[in-house]
Amino acid sequence: MxxxxxxxxxxxxxxxxxxAQPADAVQLRSWAAACANCHxxxxxxxxxxxxxxxxxxxxxxKKLLDFKTGRKPATLMHQIAKGYSDEQLQQLAGYFAAxxx
Numbered sequence: 001m002x003x004x005x006x007x008x009x010x011x012x013x014x015x016x017x018x019x020a021q022p023a024d025a026v027q028l029r030s031w032a033a034a035c036a037n038c039h040x041x042x043x044x045x046x047x048x049x050x051x052x053x054x055x056x057x058x059x060x061x062k063k064l065l066d067f068k069t070g071r072k073p074a075t076l077m078h079q080i081a082k083g084y085s086d087e088q089l090q091q092l093a094g095y096f097a098a099x100x101x
Contacts (some may be wrong), residue, residue: 023091031088032045032095043096054101060093 002057005053023031039045043053049095052060066072068081081089 023088028091028095031084031092035092035096038076041101044101051101052096053099055097057090057093057097060096061090064089064093 002068035043038049039052040049043051044052063072064081064084065086067074067077068086070078072078084092
């Protein structure tokens with residue numbers, strides 16, 4: 001039992017370290033693809049939704065973190081944002097900021 005617990009703790013610690021590293025391009029595009037349902041392919045949304053492409057990274061990150069903490073009210077985004085670490089949200093904000101409007 002102690003061996004199993006020690007192994008689980010080591011695995012959890014290793015996963016935490018892996019999350020702190022920058023995502024590779026494929027992983028980042030995969031995360032961003034999940035946003036396409038509401039915010040459009042390549043971050044360019046249809047009328048009525050907010051486009052993410054070309055926005056300032058720091059502004060996008062602030063919005064995402066505000067959704068995550070509940071400071072910004074939402075019907076769905078607060079739940080989605082909680083599924084990402086702050087570092088992952090920062091990488092997503094950078095990804096969309098780098099896209100053309």
